[in-house]
Amino acid sequence: MNVRLITSFGFAVLRLSTPLVFAALSAAICEKAGLFNMAAESMMLWGALIGVIVSGATHSALIGFLAAMAAGAVTGMLIWVATVKGKADLMLAQIAINLASSGGTIFLLFALTGEKSNSAVAIKSLALPKINIPGISAIPVVGKILSGQNILTYGAVVAAIVLSIFVFKSKTGHHIRAVGENPHAAESVGISVPKVYFLAWTIAGVLGGIGGAFMSMGYLTSFTKDMVAGRGYIGLCASSMVGGSPIGAMLCALIFGVADAVSNQLQLTNAPADLVLMMPYIVTIVVLVLLSVVKHGRATRKVKAKS
Amino acid sequence: MEALKMEHITKIYPNGFVANKDISFTVQQGEIHALVGENGAGKTTLMKVLFGMEQPQEGSIYVNEKKVNIKSPLEAISLGVGMVHQHFMLLPSMTVAQNVTLGMEPKKNGLVDAEKAIAMTQEMSDKYQFGLDARARVADLSVGLMQKVEILKALIRGAKVLILDEPTAVLTPQETRELFEQLKLLRDNGHSLIFISHKLEEVMELCNNVTVLRHGYCNGTHPIEELDAAKISRLMVGRDVVLKIEKDDPKPDKPVLEVKDLVCVNSEGKNAVDGVSFTIRSGEVVGIAGVEGNGQSFLSDAISGMIHYDSGSVKLNGQEVGGMKIKEIRQAGMSVIPEDRMTVGCVNDLSVRSNAIADRYDKKENMSGIFLNGKKQKEITEEMIKEFEISCDSQDEAIRFLSGGNIQKVVVAREFTSGANFVIANQPTRGVDVGTAEMIRKYLVRMTREKGIGSLLISADLNEVLEVSDRLFVMRQGKIVAAFPKANVVDVDVLGEYMLGIKTMTAEEMEGLL
Amino acid sequence: MNNAKKIETWFDLFRILVAVLLAYVIALIILGIISDDPLYVIGQFITGPFSTFRRFGNILTTMIPIMFTGVCMCFVYAINKFNLVGEGAVNLGGCLSACVAIALSDKVPAWLLLIIVLVVGALAGMACSLIPALADQLFHADVCVVSLMMNYILLYITSYILKYRIKDPGSSITASYKWASSLKLGNLIPGTSVHFGFLIAIACVVIAAILFYKMSFGYRMRVVGMNPVFAKYIGMPVMATIILAQVIGGAFAGIGGTVQVIGMFQSYQWTSLTGYGFDGLMIAVLARKNPAFVPLSAFLIAYIRTGADIVSRTTDIPPEFVSIIQGIIIVLVAAEMFLSRFKSKLIFNSAKKALAQKEGKA
The missing domain is CATH 3.40.50.300 (P-loop containing nucleotide triphosphate hydrolases)
Structure with missing residues (x-):
C-alpha cells in the first residue's frame, strides 16, 4: 500500500509539474530579457485549444502539437506588438490579453464546434504518446515514477536543458541576457533591443504553447474552459525564485508540482476539496513573499557591505 | 595627420x-x-x-x-x-x-x-x-x-x-x-x-x-x-556678463541651520559628503559653488530629509532633522527648491493650482472641515500667480503646458510662501529664461533681508552664486575646500582655482567663516 | 488655450472613442462570420439592448456590480498598482454578507441587517485588498501576481463556505439557505430587474468622486500615483497612501459583492469568479481613473454585455466573446502609439495654419 502510494504520488508530481515547468521556462526566458511574463496563462490557453482543434482536424498529434507551439508564439508576438510597437503598458497589455484569451478560446471553441466549455464530445483530438523507458521501467518504485510519463514530461526536461544552453552559451542568448541586464549597454554595441524582445516573447510563446498542448493533449485529452487555471502565474513565480535560470526554474516548478500533487491526493480523502485546491496558490504567495524578502534583504545588505 | x-x-x-x-x-x-x-x-x-x-x-x-x-x-x-x-x-x-x-x-x-x-x-x-x-x-x-x-x-x-x-x-x-x-x-x-x-x-x-x-x-x-x-x-570659468544685484549688507541673526560633521555615503560606498560642518543664520544667503557632482546634491538631499545621512548632525532651528519625516521637517521651517523641477519639483499632469498648494492643502486654514477648500486654494494660487507673474491660461491648466521658467516660478512661489525660515535653493535658475532667473534671485535676496529667512544656495552658475550669496563656500570631493566672508568681492579666477582643485584652504584659513 | 493644448486635451477622449468603436466593429465582424444569420445577430447585438424597456433595464442592472468594481479599480489604478483582487473581493464580500444575512435573518430589522451586511462586505473587501498591498509594500512581492493568486484562494474559500457551511440541502442547485425576503433589495424601476442597488452604486460613485477630488486623501493619492518622488519631497506619507488607496478600493468591491448578492438573489450561489473585477479594470481605464466617469463607462460596458447576453440567449453564441472586445479596448486605450501619428499630424497642421495666419496678418 505504502509503496503504491509513493509511486503514484511521485508519478503525479512529475505529471503535474510538467505544465508548470513549461510555464516557468516561458517566464524564465522573458525574465532573462528583463521582461515580466504574466501572459504565459494566455499562451498556454491558446496552445491547449489550438492543439486540440488541429490534431482533431488533421488526425495527427504531431501537427496539433506544432500548431499549439505556433499559437503560443503568436500570442507572444501580440504582446510584443502591443508593448513595443504600440508602447502600451506591459502589465495592462498582459492583463488585457489574458482577459481576451480566456473569453477568446471559449468563443473560438464555440464558433467551430458549438460547444461552450469542453471539446471532448465535438472534437476527436489526439493525445501525445506516453513513453516507457526500457531500462528504467524495470527498476522498482523509481522506474514506475520515471517511466511511462507523457512524452512532454521528458520534453520539459529537455526543454530546460536546451533553453539553458541557449541562454548561457549561444550568441543570441548572450544578447538576450545583455538586454535584460542593461538595455543601454546592449544598444551601445549594436544589439537591437526590440528584436531581442521579439525573440524572447516568441520563445516564451512557444514554450507556453507546449505547456498548453500538454494540458489538453496529455494531462487531459480535451480542452476545457479556463483549464490553465493560474498555472502561468505559478510558473512566473517559479522562475522569479531563481532569477530566470532555466534549470532552476524547472526545479522550482517541481516544488509547486508537489503542492499540486498533495492537493490532488487529499482530494481523494474526506478533506474539503475546495480548501485542498487552494493550496498551490497559497504556496505561491508564501514563496513569492519569502523570496522577495530574501532578495530585497540581500540587495540592501550588499549596499551596506560596500559602504 | x-x-x-x-x-x-x-x-x-x-x-x-x-x-x-x-x-x-x-x-x-x-x-x-x-x-x-x-x-x-x-x-x-x-x-x-x-x-x-x-x-x-x-x-x-x-x-x-x-x-x-x-x-x-x-x-x-x-x-x-x-x-x-x-x-x-x-x-x-x-x-x-x-x-x-x-x-x-x-x-x-x-x-x-x-x-x-x-x-x-x-x-x-x-x-x-x-x-x-x-x-x-x-x-x-x-x-x-x-x-x-x-x-x-x-x-x-x-x-x-x-x-x-x-x-x-x-x-x-x-x-x-x-x-x-x-x-x-x-x-x-x-x-x-x-x-x-x-x-x-x-x-x-x-x-x-x-x-x-x-x-x-x-x-x-x-x-x-x-x-x-x-x-x-x-x-x-568666466563671466561673460557680470550680473549685479543691489542688496544691503546682511544682518545675520540667530542660527537656523547647523550642520556638523555630516557624512553621506553613496551607493558605491564612497563618502559623497565627507565631514561637512557649517552654520547658516537668519537673514543671510550662503552659497555653495563647485563643479557638479562634488556632493552638493547629497548635501541638499541629506539636509532636506530625502536621504538618510550616515553620521553627523543637521539641526534646523535647534531641532535634529535626522529621523524626522519630511513633513515634520517642513513644519519645522524648511523649504526646498529642488534641483530637478520636472521629476521632483512638480507633478506634470496636475494643474498649476494642484502643484501650487501641494504643501499646504491639508492645513487647517486651507480646509473647510474635512473637505478641501477649493475657493481658498484658488485664492492662494491667484496670489502666487500675481506676485510671481506666472504666465498661464488658467490655474486649471496642467503645469506641463507651461514654459520651464513659469514652472519654476510655481515651484519657487510655493516654497517661498510656505512660511519657512530656511530655504534650500538648489540650482534655482537652471534652464530658466533670463528675466525669470533675475526675478528668482532678487526674490531670494529680498526674503532674507525683509523676512529674515536663512538660505542655502547651491548653484553651478558662478554669476548667481557670487552675486546672490553673502557668504560663499566651495565644495570639492564632498568637502568644503574654501570659504569666503563676502561672495561678491571674490575674484572669479581665484574661485575657479578652488573649484578645480588647484588650491585648497586649510581649516585655519576657514576658521570662523563656516 | 492654444491649439496644441486643445488637441491634446480632446485627443484622449477621441482615442478612447475610436478604440471602443474599433473593438465594437471587430466584435461585429466576428459575430457576422460565425453566425448563420449575421444581420439578425448583429442587429440583436446593436439594437437588442434598447428594443424593449425590460432589456434597457437589463443594461442598468448589469451596470450595478461593475460600477462598484470600476470605482474600486479607479483607486487602485490611481496609485498605479495593479492589484486585481477586486475580482475575489466581490465573491468574499457577497459570501460573508450572505452568511451574516442567513444568521441574522428575522433576528434584526431589515434596515439594520442591510447596513450590517454592507459593512461586512466592505470589511471583507478591505481585508482582501490589504494582503496584496502589504505583500507589495512591505515585502516587495509583485502586487499583480499576489492578487491574482488571491483571487483563486478567495474563490475556493467562498466555495468551501457555500458547500460546507451554508448550503441548503433542500435546494436542487448549489445554493445557500435563503435569507429573509425583507432583505432583498427592492425593485427600483417597475417592469425591469433594476433594484435599489443601483442607487447604492451611484452613491458609492459620488462618495468616491468626493474622496478623489474634494478631500485631502484623494489629492494625496493622485499626487502619489502620478509622481511618488514629488510626493515624498513635499512630505506626503507615500507608503500609507498606497496601501490605504487599495484598501478603500477593496471596500467598494466588497460592497459590490454584497449588493449583487442581496439585490439579485435570495441565497448565495456563486461557485466561480464573476469577472466583475476585470470589468472594473476596464471601466477604470476608460474612465481615466476618474470615478465620476465610472457610470458612463459602466453603461457602455453594460450595453455591450447586455447585447452579448441577448445574442447568446437568442442564438446560442456564448457571451464570453465580450471579453475579446474588452481586451482590445484595454490594449488600444493603453497603447500610447495608437493614433499618435494622427495626433502629431493634427498638431502640426494646426501649428502650420497658425503660422500662415500670422504671416498673413504681417
Missing part, C-alpha cells in the same frame, strides 16, 4: 537651447586632446554629436581627413570612434570577456566560442597592460578595472579615436595614475584620445592640446605648453 576634425558644429535643441555654437577643433593622430569647460558648456553635446547620438544643425565632421556623416553610435564605432561613457555600459553579471566581445562574439559550432573570446580579450588587455583577468566577473571588479573593460570594449572594435568622458571622476589617485600610464601607451601606439575633465592638473599632466568650451562657444584650442592651470581656469 588629422585623426578627427569637427568644423563649425552648431547644435540647437528643439526647446531652443543652443548647446553648441560654431565649434571647431582638430585632434591629431597620436595626441591626447583635452576638452574642458564648465557644466553646461556644451562638452557632452559635442561628444554626442561626434558619437552619432545627436544630429547637429550645421557643421561637418572629418575622420582621417575624410568627411563623414555619423548618424548612430554604430556608425561611429565602424569609423573607429569609440566612447567610454561616464556611466559604465557594462553587464555586471557577465565576465570581462563576455562584456568586451558583446555583440561580436566569436562562434564555434553555433555556440559562442568562450575560449576564443577569452583569448581575444586577454591578448588585448595584455597588449596595453590593463592587467585584466578575462574570466573574472565584472561585478567583482573595482571601478578602475571596470573602466578598463570599457576602454577594451572600444579598442577591440578597432577604435582609433577614443572619447573619455570624465574618466577620473570615479577613480582613486592610484587608479588615476595607472590609467594615465595606459592612456599614454595608447597614444604612443597611434591612438588619438579626447579627454574630458574638470581636473586641470590632470589635463596639464596628460594632454598635448586643450580645447576650451564656454557657454556653448569654443574658446580656442591651445597647445599645453602655452598654458598653466590658472590660465585654463580663466578660459573656462
Whole structure:
C-alpha cells in the first residue's frame, strides 16, 4: 500500500509539474530579457485549444502539437506588438490579453464546434504518446515514477536543458541576457533591443504553447474552459525564485508540482476539496513573499557591505 | 595627420537651447586632446554629436581627413570612434570577456566560442597592460578595472579615436595614475584620445592640446605648453556678463541651520559628503559653488530629509532633522527648491493650482472641515500667480503646458510662501529664461533681508552664486575646500582655482567663516 | 488655450472613442462570420439592448456590480498598482454578507441587517485588498501576481463556505439557505430587474468622486500615483497612501459583492469568479481613473454585455466573446502609439495654419 502510494504520488508530481515547468521556462526566458511574463496563462490557453482543434482536424498529434507551439508564439508576438510597437503598458497589455484569451478560446471553441466549455464530445483530438523507458521501467518504485510519463514530461526536461544552453552559451542568448541586464549597454554595441524582445516573447510563446498542448493533449485529452487555471502565474513565480535560470526554474516548478500533487491526493480523502485546491496558490504567495524578502534583504545588505 | 576634425558644429535643441555654437577643433593622430569647460558648456553635446547620438544643425565632421556623416553610435564605432561613457555600459553579471566581445562574439559550432573570446580579450588587455583577468566577473571588479573593460570594449572594435568622458571622476589617485600610464601607451601606439575633465592638473599632466568650451562657444584650442592651470581656469570659468544685484549688507541673526560633521555615503560606498560642518543664520544667503557632482546634491538631499545621512548632525532651528519625516521637517521651517523641477519639483499632469498648494492643502486654514477648500486654494494660487507673474491660461491648466521658467516660478512661489525660515535653493535658475532667473534671485535676496529667512544656495552658475550669496563656500570631493566672508568681492579666477582643485584652504584659513 | 493644448486635451477622449468603436466593429465582424444569420445577430447585438424597456433595464442592472468594481479599480489604478483582487473581493464580500444575512435573518430589522451586511462586505473587501498591498509594500512581492493568486484562494474559500457551511440541502442547485425576503433589495424601476442597488452604486460613485477630488486623501493619492518622488519631497506619507488607496478600493468591491448578492438573489450561489473585477479594470481605464466617469463607462460596458447576453440567449453564441472586445479596448486605450501619428499630424497642421495666419496678418 505504502509503496503504491509513493509511486503514484511521485508519478503525479512529475505529471503535474510538467505544465508548470513549461510555464516557468516561458517566464524564465522573458525574465532573462528583463521582461515580466504574466501572459504565459494566455499562451498556454491558446496552445491547449489550438492543439486540440488541429490534431482533431488533421488526425495527427504531431501537427496539433506544432500548431499549439505556433499559437503560443503568436500570442507572444501580440504582446510584443502591443508593448513595443504600440508602447502600451506591459502589465495592462498582459492583463488585457489574458482577459481576451480566456473569453477568446471559449468563443473560438464555440464558433467551430458549438460547444461552450469542453471539446471532448465535438472534437476527436489526439493525445501525445506516453513513453516507457526500457531500462528504467524495470527498476522498482523509481522506474514506475520515471517511466511511462507523457512524452512532454521528458520534453520539459529537455526543454530546460536546451533553453539553458541557449541562454548561457549561444550568441543570441548572450544578447538576450545583455538586454535584460542593461538595455543601454546592449544598444551601445549594436544589439537591437526590440528584436531581442521579439525573440524572447516568441520563445516564451512557444514554450507556453507546449505547456498548453500538454494540458489538453496529455494531462487531459480535451480542452476545457479556463483549464490553465493560474498555472502561468505559478510558473512566473517559479522562475522569479531563481532569477530566470532555466534549470532552476524547472526545479522550482517541481516544488509547486508537489503542492499540486498533495492537493490532488487529499482530494481523494474526506478533506474539503475546495480548501485542498487552494493550496498551490497559497504556496505561491508564501514563496513569492519569502523570496522577495530574501532578495530585497540581500540587495540592501550588499549596499551596506560596500559602504 | 588629422585623426578627427569637427568644423563649425552648431547644435540647437528643439526647446531652443543652443548647446553648441560654431565649434571647431582638430585632434591629431597620436595626441591626447583635452576638452574642458564648465557644466553646461556644451562638452557632452559635442561628444554626442561626434558619437552619432545627436544630429547637429550645421557643421561637418572629418575622420582621417575624410568627411563623414555619423548618424548612430554604430556608425561611429565602424569609423573607429569609440566612447567610454561616464556611466559604465557594462553587464555586471557577465565576465570581462563576455562584456568586451558583446555583440561580436566569436562562434564555434553555433555556440559562442568562450575560449576564443577569452583569448581575444586577454591578448588585448595584455597588449596595453590593463592587467585584466578575462574570466573574472565584472561585478567583482573595482571601478578602475571596470573602466578598463570599457576602454577594451572600444579598442577591440578597432577604435582609433577614443572619447573619455570624465574618466577620473570615479577613480582613486592610484587608479588615476595607472590609467594615465595606459592612456599614454595608447597614444604612443597611434591612438588619438579626447579627454574630458574638470581636473586641470590632470589635463596639464596628460594632454598635448586643450580645447576650451564656454557657454556653448569654443574658446580656442591651445597647445599645453602655452598654458598653466590658472590660465585654463580663466578660459573656462568666466563671466561673460557680470550680473549685479543691489542688496544691503546682511544682518545675520540667530542660527537656523547647523550642520556638523555630516557624512553621506553613496551607493558605491564612497563618502559623497565627507565631514561637512557649517552654520547658516537668519537673514543671510550662503552659497555653495563647485563643479557638479562634488556632493552638493547629497548635501541638499541629506539636509532636506530625502536621504538618510550616515553620521553627523543637521539641526534646523535647534531641532535634529535626522529621523524626522519630511513633513515634520517642513513644519519645522524648511523649504526646498529642488534641483530637478520636472521629476521632483512638480507633478506634470496636475494643474498649476494642484502643484501650487501641494504643501499646504491639508492645513487647517486651507480646509473647510474635512473637505478641501477649493475657493481658498484658488485664492492662494491667484496670489502666487500675481506676485510671481506666472504666465498661464488658467490655474486649471496642467503645469506641463507651461514654459520651464513659469514652472519654476510655481515651484519657487510655493516654497517661498510656505512660511519657512530656511530655504534650500538648489540650482534655482537652471534652464530658466533670463528675466525669470533675475526675478528668482532678487526674490531670494529680498526674503532674507525683509523676512529674515536663512538660505542655502547651491548653484553651478558662478554669476548667481557670487552675486546672490553673502557668504560663499566651495565644495570639492564632498568637502568644503574654501570659504569666503563676502561672495561678491571674490575674484572669479581665484574661485575657479578652488573649484578645480588647484588650491585648497586649510581649516585655519576657514576658521570662523563656516 | 492654444491649439496644441486643445488637441491634446480632446485627443484622449477621441482615442478612447475610436478604440471602443474599433473593438465594437471587430466584435461585429466576428459575430457576422460565425453566425448563420449575421444581420439578425448583429442587429440583436446593436439594437437588442434598447428594443424593449425590460432589456434597457437589463443594461442598468448589469451596470450595478461593475460600477462598484470600476470605482474600486479607479483607486487602485490611481496609485498605479495593479492589484486585481477586486475580482475575489466581490465573491468574499457577497459570501460573508450572505452568511451574516442567513444568521441574522428575522433576528434584526431589515434596515439594520442591510447596513450590517454592507459593512461586512466592505470589511471583507478591505481585508482582501490589504494582503496584496502589504505583500507589495512591505515585502516587495509583485502586487499583480499576489492578487491574482488571491483571487483563486478567495474563490475556493467562498466555495468551501457555500458547500460546507451554508448550503441548503433542500435546494436542487448549489445554493445557500435563503435569507429573509425583507432583505432583498427592492425593485427600483417597475417592469425591469433594476433594484435599489443601483442607487447604492451611484452613491458609492459620488462618495468616491468626493474622496478623489474634494478631500485631502484623494489629492494625496493622485499626487502619489502620478509622481511618488514629488510626493515624498513635499512630505506626503507615500507608503500609507498606497496601501490605504487599495484598501478603500477593496471596500467598494466588497460592497459590490454584497449588493449583487442581496439585490439579485435570495441565497448565495456563486461557485466561480464573476469577472466583475476585470470589468472594473476596464471601466477604470476608460474612465481615466476618474470615478465620476465610472457610470458612463459602466453603461457602455453594460450595453455591450447586455447585447452579448441577448445574442447568446437568442442564438446560442456564448457571451464570453465580450471579453475579446474588452481586451482590445484595454490594449488600444493603453497603447500610447495608437493614433499618435494622427495626433502629431493634427498638431502640426494646426501649428502650420497658425503660422500662415500670422504671416498673413504681417
